[in-house]
Amino acid sequence: MNLDALTSTTGEWLRGTGPESDIVISTRIRLARNLASFPFTHRATPQQRAEIESLLRDRITRLDLPHPLRYVSVAALAPLDRQLLVERQLISRELANGEGPRGVAFDDREAVSIMVNEEDQLRLQVMRSGLALEQAWHEIDHLDDLLEAKVCYAWHEQYGYLTACPTNVGTGLRASVMLHLPAIGLTRQFEKVLRSLQKINLVVRGLYGEGSRASGDFFQVSNQITLGRSETTVLSELQGVVSKILSYERNARAALMAEKRMELQDRVSRALGALQHATMMTSDETMELLSSVRLGINLGLLDDISMDAVNELFVQTQPSHLQKLVGGPLDGEERNAARARYLRTRLRHTA
Amino acid sequence: MQCQFCTQPATVHLTTIRDGQKVVQHLCEACARQHHLVEHSQAELNIKAAVHFMLMHQLGPEAEELARLRCPECGIKYMEFRVDGRLGCPRDYEALRLGLEPVLKRVHRATRHVGKRPPHHLDNRRRFNDLYELHRRLCQAVENEQYELAACLRDMIRARESGG
Numbered sequence: 001m002n003l004d005a006l007t008s009t010t011g012e013w014l015r016g017t018g019p020e021s022d023i024v025i026s027t028r029i030r031l032a033r034n035l036a037s038f039p040f041t042h043r044a045t046p047q048q049r050a051e052i053e054s055l056l057r058d059r060i061t062r063l064d065l066p067h068p069l070r071y072v073s074v075a076a077l078a079p080l081d082r083q084l085l086v087e088r089q090l091i092s093r094e095l096a097n098g099e100g101p102r103g104v105a106f107d108d109r110e111a112v113s114i115m116v117n118e119e120d121q122l123r124l125q126v127m128r129s130g131l132a133l134e135q136a137w138h139e140i141d142h143l144d145d146l147l148e149a150k151v152c153y154a155w156h157e158q159y160g161y162l163t164a165c166p167t168n169v170g171t172g173l174r175a176s177v178m179l180h181l182p183a184i185g186l187t188r189q190f191e192k193v194l195r196s197l198q199k200i201n202l203v204v205r206g207l208y209g210e211g212s213r214a215s216g217d218f219f220q221v222s223n224q225i226t227l228g229r230s231e232t233t234v235l236s237e238l239q240g241v242v243s244k245i246l247s248y249e250r251n252a253r254a255a256l257m258a259e260k261r262m263e264l265q266d267r268v269s270r271a272l273g274a275l276q277h278a279t280m281m282t283s284d285e286t287m288e289l290l291s292s293v294r295l296g297i298n299l300g301l302l303d304d305i306s307m308d309a310v311n312e313l314f315v316q317t318q319p320s321h322l323q324k325l326v327g328g329p330l331d332g333e334e335r336n337a338a339r340a341r342y343l344r345t346r347l348r349h350t351a
Numbered sequence: 352m353q354c355q356f357c358t359q360p361a362t363v364h365l366t367t368i369r370d371g372q373k374v375v376q377h378l379c380e381a382c383a384r385q386h387h388l389v390e391h392s393q394a395e396l397n398i399k400a401a402v403h404f405m406l407m408h409q410l411g412p413e414a415e416e417l418a419r420l421r422c423p424e425c426g427i428k429y430m431e432f433r434v435d436g437r438l439g440c441p442r443d444y445e446a447l448r449l450g451l452e453p454v455l456k457r458v459h460r461a462t463r464h465v466g467k468r469p470p471h472h473l474d475n476r477r478r479f480n481d482l483y484e485l486h487r488r489l490c491q492a493v494e495n496e497q498y499e500l501a502a503c504l505r506d507m508i509r510a511r512e513s514g515g
Binding site: 034119144148152159160164167170171225227228232 | 424425427436437438439440441444445451454455458459460461462463464465466467468469470471472475476478484486487489490493494
């Protein structure tokens with residue numbers, strides 16, 4: 001399976017076109033599901049895992065969807081290709097680094113992905129650009145129904161959808177909203193936001209999910225509780241909190257523009273300058289500088305560069321994308337030089 | 352500092368947080384070995400055994416009963432689940448219920464699902480029950496190298512799947 005064609009494009013969720021997309025990068029909902037008559041993935045024998053994979057692969061590829069899914073066996077991919085799928089958020093790090101028969105099905109928009117033999121046998125995911133919890137829920141709910149007509153899920157009258165880890169049992173639903181909060185970061189109000197989140201059982205993570213650092217002012221807010229609260233309750237709670245965070249961020253942006261416009265303009269211009277001219281660039285520094293440029297575009301301080309171009313650079317400057325674009329493996333220093341070169345080329349024509 | 356099980360000097364110290372309180376346990380090397388906390392061949396801490404030891408302490412009076420819980424289907428023991436955090440099969444939710452409910456209460460503050468139900472569940476149970484049984488027998492046949500039986504089972508599965 002050749003995934004090289006993916007590197008020059010991005011998923012639809014990165015286009016920056018959805019509601020509230022000046023702050024909300026994307027919305028993601030995932031559902032954890034398992035088959036009724038097999039052990040959970042980590043306890044299944046290699047033979048059972050192969051059976052599960054072939055059964056699910058067959059059912060998934062036969063789903064009648066407007067955007068057909070193609071199935072990729074992750075076990076058969078080279079490590080660089082697995083990492084590429086992680087950077088595109090089509091698979092989790094756990095699936096990439098796992099063992100045995102496992103795979104992922106996704107559509108050409110990269111809006112839907114279904115992981116097979118992750119911690120749970122099925123992890124359905126829908127990604128949308130901007131804040132679109134309701135649409136994402138409708139799409140994944142429908143996908144779940146189509147699949148459930150073809151396989152028998154592990155289900156319990158009291159506990160709901162059964163999962164390998166009891167932290168996911170019940171709805172099996174995790175909804176995440178990825179936010180870009182540079183002004184909250186600059187005005188040091190993040191503590192306040194975090195405190196309000198902890199009160200209602202939501203969790204904040206970095207750009208690449210569990211265990212990842214929040215860099216470049218990107219944060220994911222998601223629900224933790226999956227048992228005892230319906231999907232619609234969880235989604236409306238999350239929607240409420242995100243709306244509150246949006247207003248914090250907008251107020252902070254307005255305050256910065258009113259009180260520190262020159263300073264902000266300087267910060268944004270310097271960030272763009274560094275991206276256009278530096279000869280070495282680490283991944284973290286790239287994230288921070290692109291974050292400032294993104295804020296500059298949103299505040300009208302930069303007008304010669306488009307939002308989807310910046311969004312694209314966040315993904316394309318990640319290690320595997322970069323190595324694919326350059327066409328070979330790169331060690332740390334070479335990678336930083338290649339990243340700077342790539343950024344210079346991409347941003348050359350920006351004033 | 353003395354070992355809490357004998358009078359030897361303690362060299363293994365385990366710290367747990369229980370109900371927000373720090374609990375420290377001190378053992379000498381011999382007692383730590385007796386509880387399998389250190390392997391005989393090496394002086395390194397056996398992490399799984401240490402977690403098990405602390406869990407037994409944390410679970411209090413019900414520990415013995417919980418330690419006996421085991422799923423008849425996949426064979427996972429309650430203590431294995433508590434060390435690893437993952438269950439072995441869907442049946443565990445029944446088999447380990449006694450020990451699982453307090454975990455669910457702590458994590459979700461609830462023990463009953465509210466929300467979506469699988470719309471085809473009853474139909475599926477009827478349609479797929481014997482199909483899964485065939486899958487299970489197929490796996491067993493392959494493991495036992497009974498290839499003729501496996502081929503026969505596979506044909507039966509294919510026939511049924513194409514009919515469903």
